[in-house]
Amino acid sequence: MAVPAKKIPAPDLVSVRRALLSVSDKTGLIEFAQALAGAGVELVSTGGTAKAIAAAGIAVRDVSELTGFPEIMDGRVKTLHPSVHGALLGVRDDPEHAQAMREHNIAPIDLLVVNLYPFEEVRRSGADYASIVENIDIGGPAMVRASAKNHAYVAVVTDPEDYAAVLNALEMNTGSLSLEFRQKLAAKAFARTAAYDAAISGWFAEALDIEQPAWRAFGGRLESVMRYGENPHQTAGFYVTGEERPGVATARQLQGKLLSYNNINDTDAAFELVGEFDPAQGAAVAIIKHANPCGVAEAADLRQAYLKALACDPVSAFGGIVAVNRLLDAEAAEEIVKTFTEVIIAPEASEEAQAIIAAKKNLRLLVTGGLPDPRKSGLLVKSVAGGLLVQGRDNAVVGDLELKVVTKRAPSAQEMADLKFAFRVAKHVKSNAIVYAKDLATVGVGAGQMSRVDSARIAARKAQDAAEAAGLAEPLTKGSVVASDAFFPFADGLLSAVEAGATAVIQPGGSMRDEDVIAAADEHGIAMVFTGVRHFRH
Structure with missing residues (x-):
């Protein structure tokens, strides 16, 4: 049964008088805390975050002063308390909520600044089962979701990249944040906890060999907004999942204009193909057009391999994607740039090769630091109307x-x-x-x-x-x-x-x-x- 709403209108501007900061990633923390304190905001914090703020000479209250209860169980329990969640969830214009806050001496928190335990990073590091479980954040997501739900009165920040925008908004509104701004922060917060839980549930399925769990969740972080999708009338964005598989999502773009939707799709196809060829056995080149190879070859060096691949279909190679399975050298680069090419992707590229490609300012050059393992398992996802098709990667190798x-x-x-x-x-x-x-x-x-x-x-x-x-x-x-x-x-x-x-x-x-x-x-x-x-x- 749905929970009925009281239909209390949300105020447009909410003054930020008290902020709770509890962050794992301390990037930009001290500068942000200094700016908040300078604006007259009372700071409350936890554990290592409180110590870092205090060490910088900034006044900060420990959360235990609010709760009247110390952190226990190695910090597992510190913010899971009515004095914290009541301060975040209380509807200030609801007489019953306001009365409860007065009776229990709960002062409102207007701004929550939280980023979560680095579960994804610890998982990728190859840590053991117990270490991965210990890095599942509980209190953080609970506070984030509480604040995001009560965005009518609370602003929630989950990304250090948003600190500057928050400070700018506070300055523009003389210490307050608008409803529209709080709504956008709330939407981002729920997306962050959703992606976080998706990573956790996905890890459990993998660790326990559950091939088809009853519920599937996928999450990703926006890497770039595309000008359009496959066609100009389609919108598109590129999201990265954090999978440590060398490829277009993990590559460094050394030069060239932004990748398009089709560029990314084709470049992924090209690099997955050359990943089939062991660089110790020979140089391999794949030329891709519309996600299909129009030429692939192995040879003693990349230049020979490229010329053999190009000979298969030189017409289709025009405007294609070129992938190589070893360090891109100058000799290969000189041949590749003779034909109009959209993207080159390689594990690495020599300085000489980079200089040659630099003459083609729109040509994208991506380096990945490695090749995808064709034998490694993983998941492939495809959307259909009303659902998702999920399957294991085709990791059969001839x-x-x-x-x-x-x-x-x-x-x-x-x-x-x-x-x-x-x-x-x-x-x-x-x-x-x-x-x-x-x-x-x-x-x-x-x-x-x-x-x-x-x-x-x-x-x-x-x-x-x-x-x-x-x-x-x-x-x-x-x-x-x-x-x-x-x-x-x-x-x-x-x-x-x-x-x-x-x-x-x-x-x-x-x-x-x-x-x-x-x-x-x-x-x-x-x-x-x-x-x-x-x-x-x-």
């Missing part, structure tokens, strides 16, 4: 799979190397996906078609176009291998690959007509390998 040769002819060593390469790439191509590869480079990519045979034909046609652009007599699909992200439901898709000149195939297998497909491969002398794992990517 190098870990038990490959089964199902045809009379086994692939050669070079074919097998190319087959594994092609299957790595196919994992990151929108389904239905067909990838032709030769000498550790894509030579044709067919993505996102309703029919697998159409994907095979499109990939072959792109290879033909690239050959013509390069002045070659025949497409590089001649003598290539082909990867399919899922099984061939009929032999026609395989036969299209054979027609394009492929000599070996890698696919998951599992179709009712596998025997027909195998027979067609044997008839044409094609080697075929089953992986037992598919890579649908919708």
Whole structure:
């Protein structure tokens, strides 16, 4: 049953006479406390926050003076008291509330300044279970939610970045804060506690191996407001979750204009793809357009890898995203900037490479400090009308799979190397996906078609176009291998690959007509390998 409201109108301006400060992150604390005290605000505080304020020579009352009760249980219980929560929740214009506050000697608190125990940071640090639990804040969120609910009379600040705005508002309103300002602070406060609880519940599900908890919560911090979303009429924002997976969300942008919604989406796809390739085994480059690879290659160095990747589809590469799996050097940078490119993302970049890219002022350069681990688990979330689809990350890696040769002819060593390469790439191509590869480079990519045979034909046609652009007599699909992200439901898709000149195939297998497909491969002398794992990517 809903709780009835008394319909007491909220005042526009509320004077700030008393503030309670209890912060874990003490960034800007002393300057803020000094400014509040200088404005005649009485300061009340707890534990380490009170000590820091007092050490700066600022007058401050310990919260135990309000409660008449000391902090106990290692500080677990200090603000969970009616003298605190009554001061935050009391509706000052409600006669019953006002009478209760007088009877129990509860003086109102007009401003609450709280940031929470660093649960997210401790979780990411790899701390043990007990340490993580100890960093679950209880009193802080309780006070934040109380103040945010009673924003008609109380302002709540949860982010040090808002200190300046609060001081400016107090100055503009001669020591008071407006209702609109208090409402915005309350909205941010509830969002902060929601994200905090989401992180805690997500950690519990992970720690206890609860794959599908009864309730799912996700939270993030606004990193940037985008000019628009996928299209100019759509609004968008970029939120970071705090996951320590190297990528676009954790990268440092060394130069270039702000990333757009589509830039971020495509850059993430590019870097996840090159993460499949161990830099100790070779240099890898992926060129992405509309979240699909238009060229991927491995070579002895990044320059060679880039040129091989570019040769796959130089037309689509225009305005694309380039990802590399090792330090970006000057030689590679010189080649990349010859083609109009939106973003380059790399684990690191040499000073020489940075200088070369700096000549292209709009070209974004991101460095991440590492590569995403393709084997690491995680969650992927997609919204649908009225709900969320949540699944584990596709962390199947072809190098870990038990490959089964199902045809009379086994692939050669070079074919097998190319087959594994092609299957790595196919994992990151929108389904239905067909990838032709030769000498550790894509030579044709067919993505996102309703029919697998159409994907095979499109990939072959792109290879033909690239050959013509390069002045070659025949497409590089001649003598290539082909990867399919899922099984061939009929032999026609395989036969299209054979027609394009492929000599070996890698696919998951599992179709009712596998025997027909195998027979067609044997008839044409094609080697075929089953992986037992598919890579649908919708």
